[in-house]
Amino acid sequence: MSGQSGAGTPPVAAGGSGRSGRAASPAWRVALGRVRAYMGRHQSLSIVIGLALFAIALPFIVLLPPLNGFGTQKDFIGGFADAGVFVLLAIGLNVVVGFAGLLDLGYAAFFAIGAYTYAYGASPFSGLDIPFWPMLLVGAIVAAMFGVLLGAPTLRLRGDYLAIVTLGFGEIVPVVFLNADTYTNGTNGITGLAQPSAYGLFGVNGFGFTNPWPYFLTVVLIIAVAFIFLYRLQDSRIGRAWVAIREDELAAASMGINTVTTKLLAFSIGASTSGLAGVFYASKLSIVSPDQFGFTVSFTALAMVVLGGMGNIWGVAAGAFIVYEIQAQGLKQLGAFVQSLHIPTFALGPMSVDLGSINFINFQYLLYGLALVLMMLLRPEGLFPSRRRRSELHESPEEAAESNEELVQA
Amino acid sequence: MTADAAAPVLVAKRVTKQFGGLVAVNAVDFDIPQGSIVSLIGPNGAGKTTFFNVVAGLYEPTDGSVEFAGKEMIARGRRAWAEPLVWVLPTVIVMLLGVLLEQLTKSGAELAVALVIALGLLITMFLLAIIRPPIYDRLLYRLGIFKSARPNDMVVAGLGRTFQNIRLFKTMTASENVMVGMHSRLHASPLDAALRLPRHRREEKEADIQARRWLAFVGLKGKEQETARNLAYGDQRRLEVARALASKPRLLLLDEPTAGMNPSETAQMTTLFGRIRTELGLTILLIEHDMQVVMGVSDRITVLDHGDKISEGTPEEVRRDPRVIEAYLGKGASA
Numbered sequence: 001m002s003g004q005s006g007a008g009t010p011p012v013a014a015g016g017s018g019r020s021g022r023a024a025s026p027a028w029r030v031a032l033g034r035v036r037a038y039m040g041r042h043q044s045l046s047i048v049i050g051l052a053l054f055a056i057a058l059p060f061i062v063l064l065p066p067l068n069g070f071g072t073q074k075d076f077i078g079g080f081a082d083a084g085v086f087v088l089l090a091i092g093l094n095v096v097v098g099f100a101g102l103l104d105l106g107y108a109a110f111f112a113i114g115a116y117t118y119a120y121g122a123s124p125f126s127g128l129d130i131p132f133w134p135m136l137l138v139g140a141i142v143a144a145m146f147g148v149l150l151g152a153p154t155l156r157l158r159g160d161y162l163a164i165v166t167l168g169f170g171e172i173v174p175v176v177f178l179n180a181d182t183y184t185n186g187t188n189g190i191t192g193l194a195q196p197s198a199y200g201l202f203g204v205n206g207f208g209f210t211n212p213w214p215y216f217l218t219v220v221l222i223i224a225v226a227f228i229f230l231y232r233l234q235d236s237r238i239g240r241a242w243v244a245i246r247e248d249e250l251a252a253a254s255m256g257i258n259t260v261t262t263k264l265l266a267f268s269i270g271a272s273t274s275g276l277a278g279v280f281y282a283s284k285l286s287i288v289s290p291d292q293f294g295f296t297v298s299f300t301a302l303a304m305v306v307l308g309g310m311g312n313i314w315g316v317a318a319g320a321f322i323v324y325e326i327q328a329q330g331l332k333q334l335g336a337f338v339q340s341l342h343i344p345t346f347a348l349g350p351m352s353v354d355l356g357s358i359n360f361i362n363f364q365y366l367l368y369g370l371a372l373v374l375m376m377l378l379r380p381e382g383l384f385p386s387r388r389r390r391s392e393l394h395e396s397p398e399e400a401a402e403s404n405e406e407l408v409q410a
Numbered sequence: 411m412t413a414d415a416a417a418p419v420l421v422a423k424r425v426t427k428q429f430g431g432l433v434a435v436n437a438v439d440f441d442i443p444q445g446s447i448v449s450l451i452g453p454n455g456a457g458k459t460t461f462f463n464v465v466a467g468l469y470e471p472t473d474g475s476v477e478f479a480g481k482e483m484i485a486r487g488r489r490a491w492a493e494p495l496v497w498v499l500p501t502v503i504v505m506l507l508g509v510l511l512e513q514l515t516k517s518g519a520e521l522a523v524a525l526v527i528a529l530g531l532l533i534t535m536f537l538l539a540i541i542r543p544p545i546y547d548r549l550l551y552r553l554g555i556f557k558s559a560r561p562n563d564m565v566v567a568g569l570g571r572t573f574q575n576i577r578l579f580k581t582m583t584a585s586e587n588v589m590v591g592m593h594s595r596l597h598a599s600p601l602d603a604a605l606r607l608p609r610h611r612r613e614e615k616e617a618d619i620q621a622r623r624w625l626a627f628v629g630l631k632g633k634e635q636e637t638a639r640n641l642a643y644g645d646q647r648r649l650e651v652a653r654a655l656a657s658k659p660r661l662l663l664l665d666e667p668t669a670g671m672n673p674s675e676t677a678q679m680t681t682l683f684g685r686i687r688t689e690l691g692l693t694i695l696l697i698e699h700d701m702q703v704v705m706g707v708s709d710r711i712t713v714l715d716h717g718d719k720i721s722e723g724t725p726e727e728v729r730r731d732p733r734v735i736e737a738y739l740g741k742g743a744s745a
Binding site for chain 1: 466468533536537540541542560561562565566571573577578579580581582586589590591592593594595596598600602603604605606610613614617637639653654657
């Protein structure tokens with residue numbers, strides 16, 4: 001704040017010419033800048049190209065050493081499809097937390113609602129057999145409706161209080177699915193969900209458990225659509241209203257923004273993305289049960305958003321992918337690696353320690369915790385922050401140096 | 411200007427606002443004629459900003475009412491007890507019908523259907539009450555229930571404001587700030603935006619042009635892409651004015667717009683007020699401590715002290731009023 005009152009002095013011209021005036025930037029930077037500018041003008045196209053490049057490159061990357069030692073290409077592709085679920089969760093939560101600034105700790109509730117919607121739409125339990133593709137839309141809409149319903153009571157709350165209430169809703173929803181046995185089959189969950197069908201497109205009919213490819217491509221497709229919609233919303237009057245509410249709710253209301261509808265919209269759009277993820281997840285696993293949607297899912301999604309960089313859709317997606325792969329692949333491989341070293345059991349006081357027997361997957365939440373602590377201390381804006389978030393948390397060194405120069409010149 | 415040129419834009423009737431035992435504003439009558447610049451002055455803690463916040467819809471007054479553009483917008487709620495009845499009434503009716511049909515046919519299905527419909531209606535009514543769309547407000551009005559307008563309703567009605575301590579959206583650019591100001595005048599729905607329908611694209615293009623125009627109007631040309639927090643102090647104040655103007659108000663509330671400015675910046679700001687009135691035809695309500703500004707631009711001045719209106723009139727009259735001198739300088743100074 002003190003920097004601001006001192007900011008009365010900088011000469012008018014400095015701001016405008018600051019960026020372009022800095023000479024001798026390397027050629028790759030200029031090229032990068034041009035690519036950025038192009039991406040800014042053709043967002044949807046660059047999203048499609050970017051995701052397509054990822055989707056094409058990933059299957060080949062896993063064939064290269066050392067990754068090919070860790071599993072077959074099929075295993076990896078199946079893992080990527082699961083990672084895609086979390087990418088969807090993270091970019092949806094990013095709308096609520098990153099754009100509108102509403103800390104939501106019960107986000108898994110909408111994931112559960114999406115998944116159960118599919119379970120009701122296409123399983124022997126309900127007797128219905130609605131195809132997967134329309135159910136995607138239905139799941140998103142149902143989740144969005146619950147987003148509004150569960151968001152409405154929290155509207156007057158801010159900060160800690162909002163977090164606690166959403167945490168409560170996040171717990172309530174799986175517990176309802178657990179205890180309403182007659183309608184949800186309780187702990188056992190609903191099984192035998194129909195697999196999606198591609199109607200013979202690309203020679204694929206049913207998706208099947210043994211072939212992860214259609215799932216991988218489907219999730220990439222869903223992510224691409226979600227990306228495009230979210231980017232467009234971010235760049236509209238609604239996106240601006242979200243940011244305005246996050247920065248100063250009172251000022252936003254005084255500028256004519258209906259804070260109630262705008263917040264509800266953030267909740268419902270976040271929830272609908274989560275609903276998409278839920279439908280896809282349910283169809284891939286072919287079973288839904290309440291224990292899949294506990295607090296750990298909400299927490300994991302939030303950790304992904306924070307680590308990736310709140311407010312930046314690409315950043316959050318990358319964060320989700322990295323975190324998921326470390327958790328699902330990295331920890332497993334670390335265990336196998338340590339085991340392969342054959343470290344002899346040694347005594348540590350009264351305990352005998354056998355490093356080879358440690359199951360590293362059990363330590364994932366320890367690692368999340370550590371990663372979050374380190375992140376908050378070293379890089380609070382996340383790995384790939386949005387421009388906004390970065391400028392909020394600290395002045396970049398360049399800017400600081402610039403303003404120092406100005407002070408010296410003055 | 412037509413016949414209603416002299417009609418007041420805003421009429422405050424005996425507005426009172428109490429915070430616990432403290433009477434911040436006490437039965438203040440106030441009206442602002444169309445096209446005028448009216449100032450509100452008074453020592454610190456006189457209740458000026460509280461009065462402002464009541465008018466802007468931030469506080470519900472303890473007593474009294476505010477009429478804006480000929481319509482009562484702000485007052486203490488009337489028949490507020492009846493509102494919950496409106497929420498449950500449709501539900502109760504449907505349930506009663508269900509029970510009645512059940513009694514007639516004895517089939518049992520009607521009750522279940524009625525229950526589902528009733529629950530849906532209850533949820534819908536609650537959501538309506540939370541969102542408060544114009545339809546809901548009109549329904550309440552028809553039933554004789556009055557609810558004070560919210561700040562965003564006042565902006566839609568045509569009231570723009572700035573803040574005493576600058577409240578810009580700091581991480582947004584100058585032009586984005588102005589575009590947030592336009593929010594209530596833009597109508598693209600989320601669907602329009604997500605699908606980039608022509609309506610959204612046309613509106614965004616127009617909004618961008620308008621934002622540039624407003625920034626140029628207040629003298630911030632060339633700083634459209636500057637982040638608000640990086641603007642100089644005086645520019646931030648001007649950006650606040652541009653943001654308020656972007657909502658196309660009829661009445662502009664300016665809360666100490668020249669606080670902390672040097673004399674030349676203050677002079678520029680004063681010129682800007684004049685241009686807002688002459689070029690845009692807006693009415694201005696000004697809170698200001700700088701007496702030179704107040705005496706220079708105001709058509710009329712109202713003086714508050716400890717929540718009471720102690721004087722009102724042209725700058726000349728107020729300047730000579732012994733009660734005003736007393737309030738500012740203490741007893742004995744007027745003698």
